[in-house]
Amino acid sequence: MDLGIRGRRALVCAASRGLGLGCARALAEAGVDLVMNARGAAALEAAAQAIRDDFGVQVTAVAADITTPEGRAAVTAAADQVDILVTNAGGPPPGMWSDWSRDDFIRALDANMLTPIALMQWALPGMIDRRWGRVVNITSQSVKSPIPALGLSNSARAGLTGFVAGTSRQVAPQGVTINNLLPGIHATDRAIQLDRGVAQAEGITLAEAAARRAATIPVRRYGTAEEFGATCAFLCSVHAGFIVGQNISLDGGAFVGTI
16 A cells, blocks of 8 residues: 655664564654664664665654753754654663652653653644644553552553644644554563563563564454554555544553443
């Protein structure tokens, strides 16, 4: 399927590995020029060069911490203006409700709620002026089914979801869509981090922890960055203009619900 976005320009955050990289590669395959951001310069440039080699699109790599004002300033200056925005940032660490201080919550909000909101406030005016734009926020399955050990993430991502619910309806008349992708467990560094925590807590191997988690997913496996990226690219396509303000689960059927 031709996604109809060849020649568009996208900013993809946390794009050096994992789900962000999956989204960047899928957009590049559709002919989209990229601004890629991540904190680690070496991994980011390697990922960017691989995309240039594989797909022949223009790629600007900006190594910066997108969750800081200075990092956002560097990234947005390099990006100038974009037609597509994919927000993404690593989730806060797991723990117990009794472990977290106010500062822990502020850090989680900065990374997983206020940063994507700031990026949308930067990108949306230009999209509205051009009467076309796509925003995809990578959030978490915890928005629909909270994960007890991820209270910081649950809180911050729920706040972002509320912002998107209203804002997406305000910008839709101008041809701009905003949607959220809610990943379940995918084969990424984040999954390894979570499985390692379970392994250490229960005295089992990392492989056993992963197998136990996979057994709880109806498809009996972890998702891949490639299939996640393909879904992101479709939401950014010309075919997705009637999808507005949705929270789309990519979790292998893990969330049990009729709606």
